[in-house]
Amino acid sequence: MNTYQAVRDAMSTILTKDDSAVVFGEDVGFGGVFRCTLGLAEEFGRERVFNTSLTEQGIVGFGIGFASMGQTAIAEVQFADYIFPAFDQIVSEAAKFRYRSGGQYNAGSLTIRTPTMAVGHGGLYHSQSPEGFFMGASGIKVVIPRSPIQAKGLLISSIRDPNPVVFMEPKILYRSAVEQVPIDDYSIPLGQAETLIPGTDVTLLTWGTPVYHCETAINFLNAPPEGLAKHVPESLRKARVELIDLRTILPWDVKTVEESVNRTGRLVIVHEAGKTAGAGAEIGAEIQQRCFLRLRAPIQRIAGWDVPNGLAYEKFHIPDPVRIMDGLIETLSY
C-alpha cells in the first residue's frame, strides 16, 4: 500500500469497529483530493462519510462538538496550510476542553487529519509545515508519520487516543512511499520516537519527509558520490550517524533523544518548517539543558529558511541531502 491507501485503511478499520465514528471535511465524499477517503462513503454511507461546506473553523468546531458527546470525529483539513482558520478552535477550545471543564467534558475523540510539507510544486500555500505553531497548545497531540506502515498504525492510535490529535500526513509520501502494510487492526504508540539507524557519533533527529533526505545524507557522508567526495573529509566517512524519527511532535519523546545525545554528544535536528521558533528550537533548548556537559558540539538545526515557501525556489529552501550532509560534517568536525 502507499500512504494514502494506508490512511484510508486505518479509517476503514475504525469505521468498521467504531459505530460512532464519522469522517468529514471538504471533498471527502468522492474520495478526497488525495484519495485518502476513496470508497469510504460508498462503503459506510453518506451519514458517516460526508462533505462539509468550505469552512475549516466550522469543520474543527463541528468535530469538537461531536467529540464532546463521546462519539468519534475524524475531521480532514484539506491542506495544513489551511488549518489556521481553525487555530482558535484547536488551541482555545479543543486543547483546553478537558482542563477548563474540570474534567467533566473532553474532546478526546477528535482527530484532525491534514496533508503537510512540501510537494515540489506547492508554493506558499500547499507546502507548509505548521507543527511548530501547535507545540504550545498543551492538551492536544501532534503526530507525523514517515511511511504507510507508520501512517496506519499511528493514525489508528491517534483516533483512539483520549486526547484531540492533529495528524499531519506528508503529502509527497501519499503516492511515493509504498510498503507492505499489514491489513489487520494494529497501533503504533504515540509519544515514542523510533531509532531507524543506530549510531555512535552524532544523533540526527527528524520527522516526516526529511527522514528520507537524512537517509540519503548519511549515505553521502559514508560513501560520497562524485562531485561531493572532495567536500567530505576521509576521517568523517566512517562516522556512524544515529537516525531517529520523532513521530510524535507533541508530546515528544525526550527520553529517547536525551539517551541518544548523551551517547553521541552531538545533535542535528532537521525539519522543513522555518528555523525560527520551529519545533527544533524547543527540542534544542530542552536537550541543551539536559545534555549540556555531554555535548561535544552546539546543537544544530537544518531547517527551511525564515521565508515563505517560494515556488521556484523550493529546491534551495527545503533541507536537501547535501545541506543535511553539510550540517553533519560541521557538527562532526566542531
Added chain:
Amino acid sequence: MNVWNRTFIAIGCHSRRFASQAPAYGHLPSSQSPFTPKLKFFNSVNSDGSKIPTYRVLDGIGIPLEGAELPKIDEELARKLYEKMLLLPTIDTLMNNVQRQGKISFYMTSHGEEATIIGSAMALAPDDEVLGQYREMGVLLWRGFSVDAAMAQCFGNEEDAATKGRQMPVHFGSPKHHFHTISSTLATQIPQAAGVGYAIKRDPKRRGKNCAAVFFGEGAASEGDFHAGMLLASTIPSPTLFIARNNGFAISTPSSEQYYGDGIAARGAGYGIDTIRVDGNDILAVIGAISEARRRCVEGGRGVLVEAMTYRVGHHSTSDDSFAYRPRQEVEDRKNVDNPIVRFRLFMENRGWWSKEEDEATKERLKQEIMTTFKRVERLKRHELKQLFEDVYGGDEPWNLAEQREELSRLLRKYGADWKPWRQELDRFRGEGKEMIDK
C-alpha cells in the same frame, strides 16, 4: 450543443410564442432561479423593504394581544416560571455586590433578559444539549442547577465541579444538566453546537427526540464561527437550534454599529433555514416561538434560527460601567416601559395567579435563601493545589507536565515556608499545598 445554447434558444421560443403576455424566460439549470430582464437589486428579506416582524403575545402590561395564541401554561407552571425569573436577578444582584466587595474577581448579570432565558429553557426539553455564551445561567437554574453550585463556580472553590476553580466566574458547565461548559471565546460554541446536534442525530436513542440549542449575543453573531455553524447545521444537516439574544449591546458597541442588515434574523434566509424574530421580553412569546422552533428543528433535523429581541439592563460585566456610553435615563426608561418580569407578573395577577403580597414575600424568601447559601459557600477553600496540573490530558500524563509539577513542588519546598506571600496564597487551597510539598 451546451446548456447555455439550449437555454438561450428556449428564451427565443418563449418570447415569440407568448409575445402578448408577461413572458417566462426559463431558469438556471440546476438552481431553478428564474431569469428576468429586470435589473433589480434587493437588500432585505421582505420584498417591500419592511423589517422582519417581532412575534409577541402579551403587550407591555401583560394583556394578551388580539389574535394571539398563548402557550398552554397552567398556574403551577406560571408560578415556577415567575419564581425562576425572580431567582435569577436575586442571585445576580448579590453576586454583583460580592464582586464589588472583592470576594470574587468578576461577574456578569442577566438583568433584562430573564424572559428570553427562562422562557427558552422551559420550552426546550430538559435533556436538549445547551451550549451557552455566558448570560445563560437562567437555563441552568431552570434545570435545577443549585445556587450552591453556581456560587461555588464563581468562588472557584472546592465545590466547583464545573471548572475546579480554573475558569473565571459565570463559566458554568454541567453534563448532568446537559449544559456544556462556557468558554470566554465568543461564538466558538456555535459550530460546536452543529456537531453536538449531529451526535444527537447519530445516537439511535436520541435521534428525532433532542436538539442542540446554542445561545449567543448579536455581537458574537458577527464572528466567522456563526457563519460556519449556520452553514453546517443547514447543509449537513444537523438538529441545531440557534438562539440569538439581541440585547442591543456588545459591551459598549450598540447593535447599530454591529450590523447593517435587519438584525440576525435576516441572515437565516441566507442559509435557507426557518427563522423567527421574537419579543424576548415576552416570556409567553418566547415559549411559543422556541417550542415551535424546537419542533421544526427536531423533526426536520436541520438548523432553525430564533432572534430574541431584548435589552441588556445591566452593565456588560463588573468590569464595565455602561453609563460611560449610554444615558442612565435610557436604562430607567427601558426598565419601566418594557420589563419582562413586570409584564409576566401583570399577566399572572390578571389571572388571579399572583399578588403583590406574594411578590414581596417571595422576593424576601429568595433573598434569605441565597444569603444563607452565600455565607456557607464564601468560607470554603479552593481545590487542592495539585489541580493546577490535572486534566490537561486524558490517559498517560506527558513527561513535561510531570516534570513541571515536580519543579513547582521543589520551589514550594524551598521557599513555601519562608516567603509570606506564597504561604498566604497556599493557605487558600484545601490542604495548603501539602500534597505538592510532601514527598
